[in-house]
Amino acid sequence: MSTEPESREDTADAVEAEPGTPGAEAEAQEARAQETAADDAGAATPAGRTGEPGGEAAGGQVSEAEAELAAQRIERERIERRKAEKHGPISSGGKLSGTAAELLAAVRAVESGEKPAAAVFGESRPAPRRPAPEPVRQPQPVPARPAGAPAGPAPETVQAVRRVLAEGGAPEALAPQAAALLGEGADASLRADPWQLLRITGVRPEQADGFARALLGAECGPDDERRGRAVTVWLLEQAALSGHTALELPRLATALSQRGVPDPDAAVQSTLAEGEALVFQDALDEPAAQGAVHGAGADGQEAEEGDEQRPVRVLVGLERYALAEESLADALARLINSVPKQDGSAEDWERAATSAQGSAADLIRAVAGHGLVLHTGQEASLAEPAALLRAAHGLGLRAWAATHGPIGRDRFARLLGGPSSAASPDSPAPDGPAGPAVATVAGLLAGGEGPGRDADGALDLDLLVVLDAPQLDVETAALLAESLPDGARLVLAGDPAVLWSVGPGRVFGDLLAARICPQVASRRPDPGPLGELVSGIGAGELLQVEAPGKEVVIVPVRDAGEAVHRTVQLVADSVPRAIGVPAEETQVITPGHGGAAGTRALNAALKERLNPGPGRFGGFDPGDRVAYSPVPGRTLPGRVVKADADGLHLSCAGEAVVVPKERVERSVRHGWALTAHQAVGCRWPAVVVVLPGDAAQALSRPWVYTAFGRADRHLSVVHGVEQALPRAVAEVPAKPRTTRLPVLLAPQVPAAG
Structure with missing residues (x-):
């Protein structure tokens, strides 16, 4: 199988690889330099019918990306100084x-x-x-x-x-x-x-x-x-x-x-x-x-x-990640053990909780008295953090939400009810189309989005709700936690069944396992056949679901060439005609970049059908869909506007981005087809998941759960691996990660009660 690892998690583990396999290392390095990398994949029939159906995101300016990198450099210099002080x-x-x-x-x-x-x-x-x-x-x-x-x-x-x-x-x-x-x-x-x-x-x-x-x-x-x-x-x-x-x-x-x-x-x-x-x-x-x-x-x-002693594990790690885990553990301990600011009386918080329903009320009550709270659930459960933010604004708190990417940010802003409902008298409105009180994690840290910082350099807020929390790597999580002022409340919310972060660490999973703070599990399932299918995958079972509205359709293929042909046919003709979702709102997801049905091959075929052109600027033409990675680990879906001496001009959910000519090759790819790691945190009206036969080994339960869960209304599965898909869902969990965060958090368990 010709493969490229999709993410750090799915990268061929170099420490276990045989000495004679140089390809794994090269591909792993590309994964780090270019957001993610992946391979081809395969699938077996999940649910629905066989046959055809009926027969984007705001991105930061280049300067914002550079500002984010500069901010991270400053933070790492601070960590270096801290290390030097330890004698x-x-x-x-x-x-x-x-x-x-x-x-x-x-x-x-x-x-x-x-x-x-x-x-x-x-x-x-x-x-x-x-x-x-x-x-x-x-x-x-x-x-x-x-x-x-x-x-x-x-x-x-x-x-x-x-x-x-x-x-x-x-x-x-x-x-x-x-x-x-x-x-x-x-x-x-x-x-x-x-x-x-x-x-x-x-x-x-x-x-x-x-x-x-x-x-x-x-x-x-x-x-x-x-x-x-x-x-x-x-x-x-x-x-x-x-x-x-x-x-x-x-x-x-x-x-x-x-x-x-x-x-x-x-x-x-x-x-x-x-x-x-x-x-x-x-x-x-x-x-x-x-x-x-x-x-x-x-x-x-x-x-x-x-028997009278506890076993000892000896670990070796790079300094940057070791110190980031320490910084994160210390910052979380500060939040857990500090008394939240008295914003509103206990009666006010209880009144807000009573007005909410179900687990949303549980979430509001937990946040009322704790500095750190975890919230788990699928897409429908986002209504509960939205209810929390509205309640917090009603109590006069400076409350903000942060998402993994701009598509998620804009979706959550709409869930809040639009720009007018998200604002509060004490909450300044950020610039940008997402509306008040919602930012991306990258924009929040870089200063381009969010409430800004106070005189001490802390984020100027009382409550931060971080959505898509499984995507937090240890360094980003440490930067966020250390940026919160004393007495602030932090809520980490997300679906623990999705793919983990591209960067090292397993922050959300480690915190859930440590049980150092309240955890609120949503009781609000995703509706319809798609919700039933994805929920079953999360439980390790590939269900046969009834899809009377063609919400789920299976398209069998014999080889990778047929997979590419049928994918183009679905995106350009079948889905728009039978489902009513245009090609520009349909996203293709495949397990990797390389191979006969990876993102490169699929994007070439989709460009030829949907936006043919000579590719005058580094292979791109005006109108091309692209995936832009301003820094490793982040992908911004967008569209090419033009190219000139300044570089490639993109529109990412209405915001202009200019990518200099020398950076185009390593930071911009065509984006009709993405990997699951590139698509995480986003959703589209229609999704076509391509599972070619030579990628059976790349499939896992988190990958399938993430890819299938990106669809709002319709999912087509182009599959050609017979029983590889149900076997992956039932038998292939996430690869374990070695981290030190659980040990560092252990002293906080008694304090958290």
């Missing part, structure tokens, strides 16, 4: 003390059964965490580029790097990125350590090895300490592409061996000593793990000693 091991989460070599020796002693864990690690529970310092907040949104700041690396630096790359046989096109990553003196850095080439997106270990051999000659060897460090960091980055914020030490050592590192222990030790990764011990509660950690003798005596 000694990180106490939060229990970073092991002592030298890296001592740690590794201790771990090996425990794993071999030579010593019990208690003798090596002492206390088996994590060391107590220090209170986190108050975040240094920016009073105003960060400008897209500070005045006088250079636009990029100096031309002479790029030219020097280009000469080194040419000497080592590497593509000279990598020079600008290498110069930007390594800074001034990048050419000397590459000569001193050629394996730093692995820091560049898309470069694989075997390619960096060839570059190193060309530069170092006989001095180059697989046991080179520099190579061990570079491959260790690269494997941790690949793990992040699959959603992990850290890796268990034995798993990392195995992956290093598969990559030809002769001494994995020494490679990890060197990486830790250089500060390129951090190591942690996390105490676990599972009794079943005790025998594995402590070792059990034949007489069971040692196991009996282990």
Whole structure:
């Protein structure tokens, strides 16, 4: 199967891949650089009939995207400063003390059964965490580029790097990125350590090895300490592409061996000593793990000693994700343990709850007395956060909602009743078509949307409701939580059955499992045959639903070529004629970009039918539907308006976006067909899900649930994999992710009651 991973979750896990499969790494890097990547897919019949039916979003300006990146850079600099202030091991989460070599020796002693864990690690529970310092907040949104700041690396630096790359046989096109990553003196850095080439997106270990051999000659060897460090960091980055914020030490050592590192222990030790990764011990509660950690003798005596202790898990992670998880845990603890602002009396809140119905009333009551509340449900359950916002505005709170993308933002604004009903006397109206009190998460953090920030740099609000919460990666969640003022309330709402975030972490799922705050489950199911079908998928069953209005239609195909042909026929003719949904309101979803029926092939066929043209500007013509990724992890559906010397002009739900010519190739794709990760957070009147036969291995329950759940009125399934679809729904759950957030949140359980 020709595949490209759709997301970090679905990326071929580099730490488990065989050494001879370079394609997985290259595709994983593309997934990170371009929002998401995916493959072809297959399906079997879910429900409805066989045959044909009857026979977009606001995007930020480029400057906004740059402002978001600049804001994230400032935040990461703050985290760097915080790390530098810590003299000694990180106490939060229990970073092991002592030298890296001592740690590794201790771990090996425990794993071999030579010593019990208690003798090596002492206390088996994590060391107590220090209170986190108050975040240094920016009073105003960060400008897209500070005045006088250079636009990029100096031309002479790029030219020097280009000469080194040419000497080592590497593509000279990598020079600008290498110069930007390594800074001034990048050419000397590459000569001193050629394996730093692995820091560049898309470069694989075997390619960096060839570059190193060309530069170092006989001095180059697989046991080179520099190579061990570079491959260790690269494997941790690949793990992040699959959603992990850290890796268990034995798993990392195995992956290093598969990559030809002769001494994995020494490679990890060197990486830790250089500060390129951090190591942690996390105490676990599972009794079943005790025998594995402590070792059990034949007489069971040692196991009996282990019964008095808790097992320990040793993890290695990149600093940025480790500190982001710590920052998130500290910020959430601050919200949980601080008293919410007294906005309205208890009687006022109860009166608002009484006027609501069902679980909406439960949500209002929970928010009245708690700083953090979780809300779960499907699309219909959005009426409950809407009722909460209306009640909060009625009580005089500065209340805002934030969604994953602009399509979701505009849908929720309409659910609130339009611009007039969303405003409150204390809530300033944001700019843009979405209406008051609703923003995107990216726009809120960048300062282009939302209430702005107060004098202390915190978001100027009393209540924030974050919809599409499963899409929050750990870094974004940390930025949001740290941006909230003391006494503010945070509600995280979403459907836990959809695909998880593109970025690393499993924030919403970890919080649900931790049970550190009130959780309100909606009792409002999605209506109709589509709601019944999607609800069954969430429960692991592919139901046969009655669809008298052709809400669900199955179109069997024999091969990928027929799948493309039938998809074009559905979008251009059958769905508009039989269902009444025009082609511009019908979205095609397929499991991946590559292959004979991936997004590339489908978009080429749909463009030829719906908007033929020569593609004069990077393959695009006015009228083309596109998917624009201003930063990795975000996709804005839009349409091409024109192209000129300034770049490609797009309209994303009525907002103008100009993409510079040099960024078009890596940030703009045609958008008639998307992957499920690109489509998450959005819904369309009609959706055509294409499941070609060579993508059976790409299917999972969350993928099918997400793809089928994007349809409002009509779903056509172009399927050609026989029983792969029901098998995926019943047997293939989400891939697990390794995170430290549950351990960091554990001390908050008693405080939350």
